[in-house]
Amino acid sequence: MSDINLYQKTKILFYRQKMLPLRKYEFYGMTDIRIGNGYDVHALAEGLPLWLGGVRIECTFGCVAHSDGDVAIHALCDAILGALALGDIGQHFPDNSDEYKGIDSKILLSRTMALVSEKGYRVGNADITIAMQRPKLAPYIVRMRETLAGVMGIPADAVSVKATTTERLGFVGRGEGCEAYAVVLLCR
Numbered sequence: 001m002s003d004i005n006l007y008q009k010t011k012i013l014f015y016r017q018k019m020l021p022l023r024k025y026e027f028y029g030m031t032d033i034r035i036g037n038g039y040d041v042h043a044l045a046e047g048l049p050l051w052l053g054g055v056r057i058e059c060t061f062g063c064v065a066h067s068d069g070d071v072a073i074h075a076l077c078d079a080i081l082g083a084l085a086l087g088d089i090g091q092h093f094p095d096n097s098d099e100y101k102g103i104d105s106k107i108l109l110s111r112t113m114a115l116v117s118e119k120g121y122r123v124g125n126a127d128i129t130i131a132m133q134r135p136k137l138a139p140y141i142v143r144m145r146e147t148l149a150g151v152m153g154i155p156a157d158a159v160s161v162k163a164t165t166t167e168r169l170g171f172v173g174r175g176e177g178c179e180a181y182a183v184v185l186l187c188r
Ligand SMILES: [Zn+2]
Pocket: 040, 041, 042, 065, 069, 070, 071, 074
């Protein structure tokens, strides 16, 4: 499926959700909300493409992974699955399956969002922190937010992406790997 179709499909799902009639708890001024958190880590190696938050980063190294290794999207998917209490990304998209070899993680996020819709929820907001010693990720942050928001069918101001180094400490600081943390709020 092309990215364009993917975004349109997610958008349609999003608008369908918005048209759902008021539910009982909304009528009483209550909202059903769920919170989820996700964490992911990948080793880094020279000569691989680096994808973060759905965006290709100019870099001589990238994540070692079965998929495209987008650590930020993987943490985000895990946060969403956590909020739904539906297990983790490895259960839904096994890393020993040929279907997911080299897969664009935006497709994994889109499929995760389909589960959100199935359960009658929508994403309220998401907050992601990427820990990486280099390169500087600041120039890519806005594009990551817009890309993730596009796949999730929510406004870009509901998606936060932050980047930090670990002050040269640990495996991240030594440039051996990168990690990402995500929290997400689902509502219906
Ligand atoms: Zn991963």
